[in-house]
Amino acid sequence: MVSFFWGELLFHPAAICVDLNTCGHGCCYCYANARRTTRRTNLNAVRRLCSGEMGGITGQIWRMGYPVTLCNNTDPLSENNAREAIAIVRMINREGRPLYIMTKGGRRKDEDELLRLLADNGHAMLYVSISAATDEIAAKTEPGAVPISARLDLLRRAHEMGIGTEVGFNPFYPGWWPGKTHSEMQDRLLGMGLRTWFYNKLHLSRFQAYDPRCTAVLTADEIKGIQARNAYDDVFCGAILNALNKGADVYEMGLPSGRTNYFENIRKALGKAMPATGEFIVAAIRKWKAQADVWEERKPMEYHYEDFERVILDGREDLLDLEGRYAEFFLLRDIAAFAMPRVKRIRTFREFLKEAWNNPRIKCFSPRANVAFGVREKLDANGDAVLYIDGERHEGKEV
């Protein structure tokens, strides 16, 4: 399947997502394998994409030169995927399109071939998930994936070959980072020159919590703790603050910061990237902090739809013409909003952005859910909602 990749970032920077076969890594927390036990690579869909024949938003953003992700629902270097994944990377390279690879690594020969192709691509980024402190812990939690030490080696080789790299502390669960191991890992990565990091808490749906792979590794109490509201916020936020203080470019949606070049790094590596609402969050906080009196006195600062559009489109005005049936993409998570007749009629990217800004029922629009932002009841002269950083509610937290 080739699909459109979106989530809390609104659009993923590399929003054309190519799926492959079911992943064999067997991670205990895997939402993708738990929700769909079989997947098959659809080479015909990839061929249609590469030949420019694909329709819909996905086909349009391909023709506009936006990057491709392999994969969000499976690992391209999983043994049952590597051959096809490498063939697909070759096809995408031939078309000169940027590539974003998400993996936990694989066999050495597959890794080497992939790295060679990513270096040839020239606009590639390799995202590797580092989810535990040691090989021993990962052998239990991700039994089919390569050890953590081998993933670090993969990142090192990619970096030395000039390929953009991103480390995913995804999922992050304190139980898999005993003692000072997480802080030590942060130092080690910075020492290797790897500074673009993404943090995401381990979360388990009710469905996942009953999966035997999960119950074999986590106790009932641990699962309950993970599912609790604000679970281990203190450790999680502490790890991110530590990372920011050490100079890493970190992004995490619940702990906003103006001190990160996370999105700039991705854009630089890929050459071209879809806009993400996180870029607006970072830009808004930077602007707030840059005004000394406003920042010192924690005065609120207002943001209007025009501010959002300016940041989001920055150099990507070609997207304004992007037509599509947005309701279909965003239907699953935000069904309440997209059942509204007005929303169903949305056809252009600008109409979609405006609706996301104004409609509180669209949950994937992260500024509204972000701890730094509030929403005023009032509308501005254009009839659009006013978002603001209130400066009050988040004492002690990074903004």
Ligand code: SF4
């Ligand atoms: S590597 Fe990703 S897709 Fe594969 S089992 Fe683990 S979490 Fe699931």
